[in-house]
Amino acid sequence: MGIRAAIERKIKVLEVYGDSTLVIYQLKGEWETKDPKLIDYQKLVLELVKEFDDITFHYLPRDENQMADALATLASMINVNRQEDVKPIQMSIYEVPAHCYNIEEDEEKDDHPWYHDILQYVKNREYPDQASKNDKRKLRRLVIDYVLDGDILYKRRKDQVLLRCVDAVEAKKILEEVHEGVCGTHANGFTMARKIMRFGYYWSTMEGDCVNYAKRCHKCQIYGDNIHVPPSPLHVMVSP
Template sequence: MFFDGAANHRGCGAGVLFITPEGLCMPMSFRLGFDCTNNMVEYEACVLGLKTTISIGVKKLEVYGDSSIVIFKVQGRWKTKDEKLKPYQEYIEALVEHFTEINFDYFPRDSNRFADALATLASMMDFGPGETIQPFVVDQRDSPSHEESINVLTVDGRPWYAKIVDFIKEGRYPADATHGEKRFLRRYATQFVLHEDILYKRSYDGIQLVCVDEEQAQTVLDQVHQGICGPHMNAHMLAKKILRLGYYWNTMEVDCAEYVRKCHKCQIFANLIHVPPTEVSM
């Protein structure tokens, strides 16, 4: 069991993380609706964790905390002199009697970040009496969000222009295509040229634009917008420059807008808007 407490200007909270011998993690957060000192919230977190383990019948427990006051006093290395903490100390000693084996160990704060995050989250939340917050999922993302705007270019593992290539080469329609979709595909395919298995888009100025897939489109966006000599232009200029360079995909304008909107450097160095969000009343 890992425990930690948090006290700030928004309130107080306690966080407890239980890890079973099988490796199953069970996090719990408690919002404390009364004033507490920093040491009191640490005791509250420890007590709440012990009471929870007792309620589910745990008899052997390893307790870890980053509060040297709580850990060392429970171990008997330090004496409790603060009158506010003596009731907590006595209560913990009574709870310890419910276990056949229990150990308290000091854990550095950097290694107790999960419980610390739970306690801080509980202290910052505002909700009424009797209300609870349902469990939530923390997902890990391994790539920037702006890359997702191009994911629509890949459908069932095939690039967006696969249907056009199939129609030009074999005159074949998708298996589930309706009559209207077939008619649209026939008209849309007239804007493309297939040469040596490379699909080109006809442009109004006569330039043949190479149709790119998802990975290639992401590379083009990165290099044109923020690559070597990349001027970090706006979305409209970015799309126009990509067309002038001879590249095309069907969601280019939307992807350029999303890419520029989520570019970190563009947000930092963008011009400040001094116009108030609402009209100023005189």
């Protein structure tokens, strides 16, 4: 389609870029064409090439062709019936995700914990700045499972047990104590998450953070294959 469009505009010198190694090198004559479908395609393109004074084919890696892929995806999502319906599309590229959850202390650049928006709505019925109508609806649906007691926010589980919401600093301390503290057993991430919830604490990315913390534990990596060898000395616990 692009070559035919160039012929209609009476273009005589053309450079063609494609992200398909097979098609580009077959059109350049460096690779042999054996597929019957591609043979017909090659014949058609070679006939169209005769209309140009100079035409060259270049291979473009897909990593360098992300904008074309994005435009092709947008084109497949739009149904256009008339030429007048086509309007310019404004695109902007963000260097960082629009929204993410992370308990790392240095990631919280706005000095607010992950539950700040929930706390403000439960306490003062205030929405975040520049929140859309959809964001407000999601926030109202989300706060149903949260309870405020004084200045402490709690997450209500399905069994009506309240879990205290903690920020990044507290979450980091809890991970260290549960995994490798005095009573820590160097459990895997999912076991750690369930244990933390039994202790009465909660944060939004608790399960994923527990899994990542267990993966980065040096002792767990060393003793991972020795299933009967404890990674640290065991502490005897006597019941009262």
